[in-house]
Amino acid sequence: GAVVSQHPSRVICKxxxxxxxxxxxxxxxxxxxxxxxxxxxxxxxLMATSNEGSKATYEQGVEKDKxxxxxxxxxxxxxxxxxxxxxxxxxxxxxxxxxxxxxLGGYTFGSGTRLTVV
Amino acid sequence: xxxxxxxxxxxxxxxxxxSSLNCSYTVSGxxxxxxxxxxxxxxxxxxxxxxxxxxxxxxxxxxxxxTKKESFLHITAxxxxxxxxxxxxxxxxxxxxIPTFGRGTxxxxxx
Numbered sequence: 515g516a517v518v519s520q521h522p523s524r525v526i527c528k529x530x531x532x533x534x535x536x537x538x539x540x541x542x543x544x545x546x547x548x549x550x551x552x553x554x555x556x557x558x559x560l561m562a563t564s565n566e567g568s569k570a571t572y573e574q575g576v577e578k579d580k581x582x583x584x585x586x587x588x589x590x591x592x593x594x595x596x597x598x599x600x601x602x603x604x605x606x607x608x609x610x611x612x613x614x615x616x617x618l619g620g621y622t623f624g625s626g627t628r629l630t631v632v
Numbered sequence: 633x634x635x636x637x638x639x640x641x642x643x644x645x646x647x648x649x650x651s652s653l654n655c656s657y658t659v660s661g662x663x664x665x666x667x668x669x670x671x672x673x674x675x676x677x678x679x680x681x682x683x684x685x686x687x688x689x690x691x692x693x694x695x696x697x698x699t700k701k702e703s704f705l706h707i708t709a710x711x712x713x714x715x716x717x718x719x720x721x722x723x724x725x726x727x728x729x730i731p732t733f734g735r736g737t738x739x740x741x742x743x
Contacts (some may be wrong), residue, residue, distance in 0.1 A: 518675075521740075523673075526649065532667070541707070550729065555641070555735065555736075555738070556735055557636075557733045557734055557735040557736065558676070558733045560730060571673065589692070591645070599722075605673075607676075608676045609675075621666075621731065622678070623668075623675035623676045624675050625674050625675045626673065626674060626675045628673060
């Protein structure tokens with residue numbers, strides 16, 4: 515149980531275009547989802563916290579207008595990288611807090627999206 | 633500010649050669665410490681949660697222990713399929729329920 519499905523797993527796009535990444539909770543409702551970015555040999559860097567029905571909370575240094583987050587339903591959060599540039603190339607991972615288990619380490623992660631901007 | 637430092641950054645072992653990974657942490661108050669396994673190109677997979685000093689958890693060849701300042705992930709007689717990056721994360725008692733991750737230890741087990 516508590517599965518998060520993330521798509522696409524890989525995407526290559528041209529500079530200046532936008533890319534949307536989807537994160538779905540398959541068997542539970544996720545009022546809160548998290549978006550991380552991970553560089554090679556680096557830690558997971560939290561970009562933003564996505565809250566269903568309200569605006570996302572962005573971490574310091576993350577451009578809100580560049581990384582658009584929408585959490586329109588209890589099972590879907592999307593991250594749109596707008597006007598992508600090569601420096602946006604990275605591994606993006608979503609995560610969801612499993613209801614009622616946050617105190618017990620109840621976070622489940624998507625399989626990640628490898629974004630390459632050429 | 634919560635901090636998590638993992639060592640070593642990379643570890644190469646021969647199959648059957650036991651070893652330990654270290655996770656040192658600094659938090660205002662520990663709510664929980666987590667270990668995850670991450671395979672290349674995949675999201676982290678939950679392994680253990682530890683809550684208090686002295687606690688231990690085991691799963692197959694892995695055993696996690698916790699003190700007031702650090703946690704160890706012991707790997708006994710590892711196999712090539714144990715090769716992965718192991719991430720440590722802490723959840724502090726203050727603030728939001730968002731864990732802070734270390735950079736991970738990349739483990740390669742050679743047959």
